[in-house]
Every structure is written in structure tokens, then in C-alpha cells.
Amino acid sequence: xxxxxxxxxxxxxxxxxxxxxxxxxxxxxxxxxxxxxxxxxxxxxxxxxxxxxxxxxxxxxxxxxxxxxxxxxxxxxxxxxxxxxxxxxxxxxxxxxxxxxxxxxxxxxxxxxxxxxxxxxxxxxxxxxxxxxxxxxxxxxxxxxxxxxxxxxxxxxxxxxxxxxxxxxxxxxxxxxxxxxxxxxxxxxxxxxx
Amino acid sequence: xxxxxxxxxxxxxxxxxxxxxxxxxxxxxxxxxxxxxxxxxxxxxxxxxxxxxxxxxxxxxxxxxxxxxxxxxxxxxxxxxxxxxxxxxxxxxxxxxxxxxxxxxxxxxxxxxxxxxxxxxxxxxxxxxxxxxxxxxxxxxxxxxxxxxxxxxxxxxxxxxxxxxxxxxxxxxxxxxxxxxxxxxxxxxxxxxxxxxxxxxxxxxxxxxxxxxxxxxxxxxxxxxxxxxxxx
Numbered sequence: 103x104x105x106x107x108x109x110x111x112x113x114x115x116x117x118x119x120x121x122x123x124x125x126x127x128x129x130x131x132x133x134x135x136x137x138x139x140x141x142x143x144x145x146x147x148x149x150x151x152x153x154x155x156x157x158x159x160x161x162x163x164x165x166x167x168x169x170x171x172x173x174x175x176x177x178x179x180x181x182x183x184x185x186x187x188x189x190x191x192x193x194x195x196x197x198x199x200x201x202x203x204x205x206x207x208x209x210x211x212x213x214x215x216x217x218x219x220x221x222x223x224x225x226x227x228x229x230x231x232x233x234x235x236x237x238x239x240x241x242x243x244x245x246x247x248x249x250x251x252x253x254x255x256x257x258x259x260x261x262x263x264x265x266x267x268x269x270x271x272x273x274x275x276x277x278x279x280x281x282x283x284x285x286x287x288x289x290x291x292x293x294x295x296x
Numbered sequence: 297x298x299x300x301x302x303x304x305x306x307x308x309x310x311x312x313x314x315x316x317x318x319x320x321x322x323x324x325x326x327x328x329x330x331x332x333x334x335x336x337x338x339x340x341x342x343x344x345x346x347x348x349x350x351x352x353x354x355x356x357x358x359x360x361x362x363x364x365x366x367x368x369x370x371x372x373x374x375x376x377x378x379x380x381x382x383x384x385x386x387x388x389x390x391x392x393x394x395x396x397x398x399x400x401x402x403x404x405x406x407x408x409x410x411x412x413x414x415x416x417x418x419x420x421x422x423x424x425x426x427x428x429x430x431x432x433x434x435x436x437x438x439x440x441x442x443x444x445x446x447x448x449x450x451x452x453x454x455x456x457x458x459x460x461x462x463x464x465x466x467x468x469x470x471x472x473x474x475x476x477x478x479x480x481x482x483x484x485x486x487x488x489x490x491x492x493x494x495x496x497x498x499x500x501x502x503x504x505x506x507x508x509x510x511x512x513x514x515x516x517x518x519x520x521x522x523x524x525x526x527x528x
Contacts, residue, residue, distance in 0.1 A: 233300070260301075260309050263306050
């Protein structure tokens, strides 16, 4: 491929990219739910679920990224907000859900809700006494992996015997440290509520 | 971890932690739990000899300050664990044994010494390098002097629950990428919720050429900017 053709191809690709970002309001085929949200939520034609993009308090618009697509939604004082004090106080990239209606040819947010912290069911907790029995047997005998989610310096200072260290903030990068057998028991601990 | 420790369960620590304490001259108590002969042949710098068989009468040699970090090592997991249990029962919550013992220490390329071990165990707590005093911190947070800059290094969702007025939020793990947002001409005062991440941030800032200190204490801040600091 010649240099010139490469450039043209690149320019076309960029133009295509820009076009897809600009065409926020139209197209029914655009995904309304970001793939990670689908793990717990069913797609709903009246709801957008994804990561928060820009919020303009002046233009009264909010962006939400639902996987490959970006939606632009109008809001006003009547938009119900749960999980945050103000729209511009929500951290960017935070998972949100917008219930919308169509209004004046665009989308209008009837409500915006911020994803609440994950709920953990009681039976998913292990107490120190039960853990001590497992730890006494050891990870191999007990067939479990114990993960210390604190930063490395805290782990180094004192950890539960047999634990491995994956700092929560670097968890995504270190998934390979988890056992390959996905049905193995995983136990996480940290420094408790801080 | 707090529940685990409170119940008196075994706590392990790493070679990296001991090395840091020795290299940076951080206060700690190091106990060699092997027999005296073995310890005199080779031991880790700064260790005191308390053989497991003679541990009971050695109780009075340990520091009065029960918060002292105590590290026990030997050449067998059993010996280290038994010594740990005894010291833990004496009421020292911050005792830990060295994983892998003296072998792991040597395998990591660290030096050992021979000869007599020290007799007296001396321990005095001291602030960690870069630590800002709690009163100093309060004063800075409340008066916000022009030459200081408060950096909240907690995650965004934690900061969303309440921050200091005038503070900026950049999570610890994003500092290196966002140095442009941190003023070079001010002293940076970093805080998180426990002191751990603030200390990591302090080192990152220092490495990048900033003048910085960090708050090594637990802190809670509510929506109105009201706060509560607990120093352990």
C-alpha cells in the first residue's frame, strides 16, 4: 500500500469515527446497555446503562457511554437523581442508569441513578473463626485462594498466612494471579471499613 | 484483617518488610527464636536472641510499648509460630513472624552477621519519614495557607462523600499520570482515609521532585467538610 493510500484510509477511518460519535441522538441500533451492565441487568428500551461521560450544567446535558456508543440526554430540575447530590458531583466513568423519554426530538432524562455499592449476601461472608480452620489446613489442602486486597506495604507488614496480595486498585491488571480453576473458593480480606 | 488479628491468629510478614525496616532505620524489634549457638553463627542485623525454649523469662525484655512492631524469625515454621503465639498472648498486636525464616532472608540476597547478638531490646516509636503531625495537618486544612496544597488521594467515590474545602482529589494510582494538575510551587499535603495510600502518594510525589508530606492517621470527612482524625 502506498503512503498516499494509507493516508486516505486513515482520513476515512477518522471521519467515520467522528461521524459515529456525532450521531448521538439518532439510530435505534445503538446499544442502550453497556456490556458489563448486562451481567446483572436486562436490557430495557426505556433505560440507558453505562459509564458517565461529560455533564454540562449549562446546556443541561449528560452523556452516557454504553459500550461502543455515546448517548446525549437532556435533563432539567425535574430530573430525579439518586445516589449523588448533584449531577456534576458524580465521578466520570461511574456506572449510571438513565430512565428516559423522548421529548422535542431528543432524549430527556426522567431519572438518573448512580450504581450503589455492590451488596454482598450474608452467606458470602466468612468469619475469622471459619477462616482460621481453612488457613490451618493451607490453601492446597483446603482448596482455596486467599487474597489480601490491601496495598503491598500493608501486606508485607503482616498478612494472613498463605494469602497472596492483589491490591484492590490494581485488581484488574492482576486477574492472572487468581487460580485458573474458576470454581475454586476465593476469599478476600482487607483492613475492614476505612 | 483487624478481626483476624484481634482473635490472636497467626500473622506472617515478608522479607521485603524486614529489609525496609532495617534499611530505613524504622523502629522495630527483631527476635531470633533459634538456639543461641545457631544465632551466633549467623543472624540478621539488629536481632536479639530469645530462643523459643527460654522465651517465658524473656517477657520483661520486650518493650513496654505494646504497639511495637515485633518480627520473629527462626529456621522452622513451627518454632516461629510457637514464638509468635507466646508473644501475641503477652498483648503485642503488631507481632508477625518472618515467612520462610532466615533462609528466605538469605535467598533474597540479604546479608547475615555472626558473633554476639545484642542484649538489650530498645524500642522508641518515631514518625515515619514525611509524616505531618496531626495538629499541623488540622491547622493547614483549616487555614489553607497559600504555600500548601491538600491532595486527597482516595478513590473518586470515596471523595464524593466529602472532601476538605480547597482540596483536590487524585487517587494514588493516578498521580504519576496527573502530575500536571499538581502545583510545583506549593508543599503538597497528602491524605487518604488511613495513611497508607497517602504514604505511597508521598513517595511518588517526592520522586517527581515535589515538596510533600502526608497524614499518617485515620480520617473521616463528611459532606460539610467536618472531619475526625484518629491517630493510632
